[in-house]
Amino acid sequence: MREKKNIKLDAVNLLDEIQNGKYSNIQMNYYFSRNEYSKKEREFITNIINVTLKNLIFVDYVLGQTVRNIQKRKIKQLLRISAAQILFMDSDNAGVVYEAGEISKIINKHQTGFVNATLQAIIKNKEEIINAIPEDKREGIIHSYPQWFVNKLKTDYPDDYIGIMKAYKERSYLSVRYNRKKLSKENFKKILSEIKSEVLFFADEVYYLSNGNILSTDEYKRGDIIIQDASSYIAVKNLNVSEEDTVLDACAAPGGKSLAILQTFTPKLLLATDIYEHKIEVMKKMKEKYGYDNFEVKLNDAAKIDNLDMKFDKILLDVPCSGLGVLRKKPEKIYNLTSDDIKNLKKLQKKIFDSAYSCLNDGGVILYSTCTFTKNENTNNLQYFLEKYDDLKVEEIEIPENVIINKDEFGGTYISYKNQFLDGFYIVKLKKIKK
Structure with missing residues (x-):
């Protein structure tokens, strides 16, 4: 079985391909047919991709209120997935931050500090960010x-x-x-x-x-x-x-x-x-x-x-x-x-x-x-x-x-x-x- 961090890296790559025009259901099936994932690993990838995609506008809003610019594309996908875990999934926040830091070293080691700081800021400020969503945009952002x-x-x-x-x-x-x-x-x-x-x-x-x-x-x-x-x-x-x-x-x-x-x-x-x-x-x-x-x-x-x-x-x-x-x-x-x-x-x-x-x-x-x-x-x-x-x-x-x-x-x-x-x-x- 692969280490979980590499399974999450696969999820980052999958999200990146979906953002470049692939259909999520088709691309997930392609990944599952090409890799020997366990049932638990398939469920993890499916869940984390679906939660991120279904809440993408909300996730991007929270990220946008936390950092001004995310220059590296795959770092952005890593932050999206990790933010979705923090905001919507029953995850250990400290574990999410650590795991994202380890994956960022594989993607671009110079971005590790940025990734850690961004996720720590989301954990600290998420309630304040959500409460401050403008009323005229609230329905669209909350429901993505x-x-x-x-x-x-x-x-x-x-x-x-x-x-x-x-x-x-x-x-x-x-x-x-x-x-x-x-x-x-x-x-x-x-x-x-x-x-x-x-x-x-x-x-x-x-x-x-x-x-x-x-x-x-x-x-x-x-x-x-x-x-x-x-x-x-x-x-x-x-x-x-x-x-x-x-x-x-x-x-x-x-x-x-x-x-x-x-x-x-x-x-x-x-x-x-x-x-x-x-x-x-x-x-x-x-x-x-x-x-x-x-x-x-x-x-x-x-x-x-x-x-x-x-x-x-x-x-x-x-x-x-x-x-x-x-x-x-x-x-x-x-x-x-x-x-x-x-x-x-x-x-x-x-x-x-x-x-x-x-x-x-x-x-x-x-x-x-x-x-x-x-x-x-x-x-x-x-x-x-x-x-x-x-x-x-x-x-x-x-x-x-x-x-x-x-x-x-x-x-x-x-x-x-x-x-x-x-x-x-x-x-x-x-x-x-x-x-």
């Missing part, structure tokens, strides 16, 4: 959200904005479904029993588990057990694909929803497209792995579906969005997002929908979904769709009884932040009426 986002939440959800901010700082849970064409429910539950994995919650055919032991099973490795959130699977199931349907998954990468369509239904043809060539290669490998004859993958811009020169009976539009509904899994997303990004995403979402509509058969269905909760990307877009196309009708969707939802005034469905386990999602099913 950019101020523009707090203001937007207040506008969209004046009665719920504090609850939303708190909810998406909670922990996330591993969720999986099984391929019912390959495994029975009895077999799946037997596997869970054998690996000592408890079901914490289930919605439809998606199970939220107490640990990650399922990822070591043969069934997972060969693709009979698949990681997917219930919100995502609920969207797929509401396509209600028949054997006569030609189906398009227009923004398909990395392919999870396409796979769910194929494992839940038997379409005449499913075409999965994406604008990025490297993502298309990932889906082509998925096609090779599973061997579906009714599955095709093509490079295409979802805003130009007419380039395909095809008509479709069912179209899944899981459009690019701000991704705020998955902040429990990817807490860093909020720090890289601006209000202009949401405006630009809304424009793109409209273009994609207009493109999809032009290729939809009479009587066909577009299922529009996002993994976010901003009204700009959801309710406001739905209003635009219905006003522009008078032959579109919102259809009811089926939601498991144990999933909390909210409906907007146009019939769209928000999967609520009040669900402890599910991602935040928006789903609306639109049918093109035959004239």
